[in-house]
Amino acid sequence: MEQKEDALSLSINSEKAMIDMGTEIECVRCGTRHLKSDVRLGEENNFYYYCSTCIQLGRVTSNQLLYFEECRAPVANKQEINLCWEGQLTQAQQTVSLKIKKAMFDKTKLLINAVTGAGKTEMLFSGIEHSLKHGARICIASPRVDVCLELYPRFSSVFPDIVISLLYGDQTVPYQYSPFVICTTHQLLRFYHAFDVLIIDEVDAFPLVNNSMLQYGINHCKKQQAAVIYLTATPGKKLLNTTKTGEIEEVILPSRYHGFPLPSPRLIWQWRWREVLLSHFNLSKVYTLLESEVKQNRRLLIFCPNILWMHRFEQVLMKYFPHKNISAVYSADSQRNAKVTNMRAGTIDWLLTTTILERGVTFSDIDVMVIGSNHDVYTEATLVQISGRVGRKATHPTGAVYFIHDGKTLAMMRCVKRIKKMNQLSGLGG
Structure with a gap:
């Protein structure tokens, strides 16, 4: 504890x-x-x-x-709370923001079912500011360390007067009590009846989903009377069932904050992609596609189905495109955080990755390619999240998503259907 x-x-x-x-x-x-x-x-x-x-x-x-x-809870307004954010919410975001604020005040449960790139983080600002001013202790937890590492500087910049603790497995900074904690869901096991407001970001992501130990941590880290806010673009059936029974209120936001539609994946058939891309790459459709990406000077996030194949494909790409700065990252990579930072800074042209970067990271002005999108590692939710890495910034709201496959799967088709449905709900067509 x-x-x-x-x-x-x-x-x-x-x-x-x-x-x-x-x-x-x-x-x-x-x-x-x-x-x-x-x-x-x-x-x-x-x-x-x-x-x-x-x-x-x-x-x-x-x-x-x-x-x-x-x-003992701090006295309300004992500490100055300044929200240093000059952005402005859209009308749809403002509606959701008020729902979040009310749930935090009433200590109820709320599911924010918002598309990737909807601006979920910004919609939390007002409710968190109000809660901190009234002495509440807040925690934002995510199953993915990359999400925590991206959220921490964003919240630190908009709440400069508040000490925010960042907790994850490789953290070297000693823990100190703070009114605001950002952590991985594993770290919730260290707390007992500690939080008035608990926000779970990417609630459907591995390893949280269907993990009884982490669910136990969620239930025990919060106070008996606490607000719980769930955030995701791809809620699972179990979570959606709780909204149907009334246990959790659901709010759907089908549009991105900048008003552009979600990118719809382009399905590209590549015969025997596992072997062809490694042994006859220059004869493949992927080689032709990447040559086009080079001419347009596009940066790429390339998803691969496993680590071994990814490293072999990395060598192939470096051979055929020696002028490109190419790197690869996976969960146990000791340089993982540095590579993600470099990709965000624009010093890496093409970053190969496993599904660890399927969600929670934002790179500006990129295209996405999924190699072997018909592999069983890619679920519907995974493919939706991967597609959502494109066009997240208002300065670069568009981009391309390529699914490279040698046979369509149900997950692929459901992904495309879900994206089209959200675009239709937002009034942006299919």
Whole structure:
């Protein structure tokens, strides 16, 4: 559990880190139950149990206590809160912004089902400002570290008077208590009844979706009376079912803030793309397409179905396009953050990636290519999110999306159908 400064605390409480359930032992931090025989350590007369599920956050054992503090809420307006944002919301955004503000005040649940590039972050500003002024503690969590790394500087710039904590696995800066936390969903397991407002960005993304441990963290990190705001462009069936039963209110925003339609993917058939693009690349449709991209001086985000194939294709591209600055990134890449930063800065021309960059990152003036879009790694939601990387900036609201395939899949067709439906709802055609 987290530690807070003494000046803010009412009292320090503790509880056993693990609960004895007979033949099982339950971890209080992550809620996982284990057979005792699977997680027992130590000697016969001096043994204990540990949790293998959340061990990446530090080992929790049955002979330990978890400490937590009930924190006194700050007095409203005790600290100056300045929202330093000169932008202006569209009428549609303003409507959603007011819904968010009301949900935060009423401490209710709300799903913002908004297309990629709708400006979800900006629609949060007013509600967060109001909540901070009234002493609320706020957390924005996402399953993707790239999302957190993009959100942190944006919120830091618009709320310069507030200390914002950024928490993720590789973070080296020591944690300190703050009224505003941005973190990965794994880090929520470190908090207990801490937040008045919890915002889950990209709620349908891996590894959060269908992960019982992370769902446990969401339920336990917030106060019993708290607002929960879910943000996504691709809500799953389970989440949508909660809106049908009235458990969660849904707000749909089908248009992007700059008024341009979502880019509709162009499906390009390439016979046996796995082999052809590596061994006979110069004879492929992709080579011809990339030559056209070179003539137009277009930057590219190129999605590949797996790491091994991606690296082999990277070498092929570097051979045929030596004048281009080409790089590749994947989840365990030690240079991952640096490469994303360089792509954002425009110093990388073509960035190959796995699905780790399917959402939550914004690059200006790019086209997107999905190699092997018929591979089973690409779900409907993944393809929709990937398509949404194009045309996100008002200065560059358009771009091309290419699906390279050797056979159409249901996911591909549903992706195209969903994009056309949102464009129709926004009045921008199919």
